[in-house]
Amino acid sequence: MTTVIETASGRHAVVTSFVTVTLRNAADDYLRVRRWGVNPDIGKDLIQVWMASREEELGAASRVDMFVRDAGSTTSKVGFHRLLADFLGWPLPMVPSFSGKETRLYLEVLFPLFYIEQKFGWSGIAPRIPTHYGIREPLRRAVEYVLGLHTLNRLRQQEALREEEVALAGEWAATVARAHGAANAESLRLLAVSEKPTVSAQRRDAVIEANVSGEWRELSTAVERWQERLRQLQGTEIAAGPRTEQTRAELAIAEREVQRLGAVARHLYEQRAMSQGDADAISARLASMDEDKKRLRDVKRIERLGGEMELPLLAEGRCPTCSQEVDGRDVATETVSSVEENISLLDAERVTLLSMQSSAAQRTNDITRSIAAAEAALSEARDRVRLLRDELVGPSNAPSVAEVQERLSLESRLRAAGRVSAIVGAVNEELDELAVRLDDLRVRRANADSGEVDEQDRKTLRQFRSSFQEQLAAYNLRSLSPEAVSIDEKTLLPVNDGFELTFDVAMGISASDTIRTKWAYYTALMETAQRVSEGRHLGLLMLDEPRQQETDRPSLAAFLQRLRDDSQLAQIVYATSEDPKVLDQLLVGVPYNNLPADGRHLIDFR
Known part of the structure; x- marks a missing residue:
C-alpha cells in the first residue's frame, strides 16, 4: 500500500493511496476518517474527517483536517485522538507515569486490546502495548479501563488526596505566616510553631516572646513587668505647667x-x-x-x-x-x-x-x-x-511628657500584646483543626493505598476469569490444566501458580497452547467488558491469522463457535489464508460475511 502493488500486468510503484473508514457510535452519529498512505502533498500524520448525524449526509459534510502522533493529539481542538475519544464517549483518565507525574491513558495503549496483527501480535500471550508514553504498568491500566474497574478511580482518588494534602499545607503555611506577621509587626516573635503540617499527636501551641531589656521573655512574663511599671507611673505626679x-x-x-x-x-x-x-x-x-x-x-x-x-x-x-x-x-x-x-x-x-x-x-x-x-x-x-x-488641656500639675510617653508606650505595648495573643490564639485553634484534618487525610490515604479490590471489581474479575478458564477447556489446553491457569488480580495477566504464563518449553507451555491462551484472553476480555455496566470495549475485535503454530482444527472450530456466540456483543473481523474448503467445513452453522481477496479472506461475523 505504501511501496508497490501487484497487478495482472506486474509490479507497480504506489503513487497515491489512502484508507477510509466510516464509524458509528452509540448515539448513532457518523464519523468518516481518511488517512493517506502515500501522497506527495499530504503527510501520513494528517487525518481528514467528516461528521454527520446520518451516513448519507457524510458526502455533503465539511472536511476537517486533524493530526495524530504529535503533542496535543489528545487535547488540541484539531487533535484526532481527542475527537475520536469524544466520539466514542470515552473520557481518557490521567494515570501515573515514570516521571512521577501523571499522563493521559492514550488510545494507542487501549487499541492493542481490540486487534491482534499477524507479524508480532501472536508472539506472546500478553498484548503488545506501547511503552514510549512512559505509563507505569500500561497493560494493567488499559485492561482496568476496558473492564471498567474502579482501580483507576482509586488512582484518581489517591491523586485527589495528594492534592488535598498540598492544599492543606498551603492553608497551614498561610495560617502560620499570619501569626508571624502579627508578631513581627509588634516586635514580638513566635517559637515552637511548625512551619509544615503536623498531626495532632505532635502539634504544639505557638509561644509568643517579647524583648525585655535586651532579653527575650515569654509574653506573659513581659506583660506582668509592663503592668507593674505602668502602675508605678500612674502614681507619679510631675507638674507640666512650666513647659506649656x-x-x-x-x-x-x-x-x-x-x-x-x-x-x-x-x-x-x-x-x-x-x-x-x-x-x-x-x-x-x-x-x-x-x-x-x-x-x-x-x-x-x-x-x-x-x-x-x-x-x-x-x-x-x-x-x-x-x-x-x-x-x-x-x-x-x-x-x-x-x-x-x-x-x-x-x-x-x-x-x-x-x-x-x-x-x-x-x-x-x-x-x-x-x-x-x-x-x-x-x-x-x-x-x-x-x-x-492631653497635656495642654490638662492641669498644670500633670505628669511630664517623658513619663506620659513611657506610660502611653506601655499601654500601647499591652494593647499590642492583647491583639497578638488573640491572633495567635485563633491561629492555634485553626492549626488544631488543620491537624485533625491531616489526621483524617492520612487515614484516607492509607485506605486508598491499601490496594484492596472492591466487591464490584471482584465480580467483574470473576466473570473475566470464569470466561477465560471456560474457553481454555473448550479449546483443549494441553500443557496445563485449565483450572490451574487464572487471571492475576494485580497484573490482570494469565498466571499459573503465581507466575505469568508465557511460551516456555522448559515450563511445558507449547506454542500452540500459547495461541489458545491468547484466543481465550482476548475473547474473555471482550465478553466481560461488553457485559458489565461500566465496561468500555470498542465493540470490535480484529484477528489477523489466528491459526498460528498449526493449532489443531478442533480447537479452531471451538474458537469459531465461540466467536459466533459473541457476534451479538461485537463486530468480529477474522482475516485468514486458510484453505477455502477447510474453512467452509469449519464455518458450518456459523453466519458470516465473506470478503474474498485473491485467496485471502476477511470474515465479518454479524
Missing part, C-alpha cells in the same frame, strides 16, 4: 508629622493597588499568550502535514495567525508575520513578561512591608499628638 509653650510647639510638629505619614501611607496603598493591577494584567496576558501559541502550533502542524485550517481575515478585524483583535491603523500595509515569526515573537514576549511578573511581585512585597512600617510610624505619631493634647 514647648508642648504647643511639639504638638504642631507632631500634627504635621501625622499628616505627612498619612499621605505617605495613602500613597503606598495606591502604589500597591497599581502594582497588583500590573501583576494581574501580566498574568492575564501570559494566559492569553499560551492560548495564542497553542493555536499557532496547531496551524503550523496542520500546514506541515499538507492540510488546511481556516483563519480569520484582516478584513474581519482579527489577526489571521494569533486571532487577536487588531486596529486597522496598525495593519495599513496588510503585511502579516508568518506563523513561525509569531511563535518566536510570543516566546520573546513571554520571557519579558515573566521577568516583569517577578519584578511586580517583588515590588508588591516591598510596598507591603513599607505600608506596615508607615502604619506603625503613623500610629506612634498619633499617640504622641494625643499625649501632647
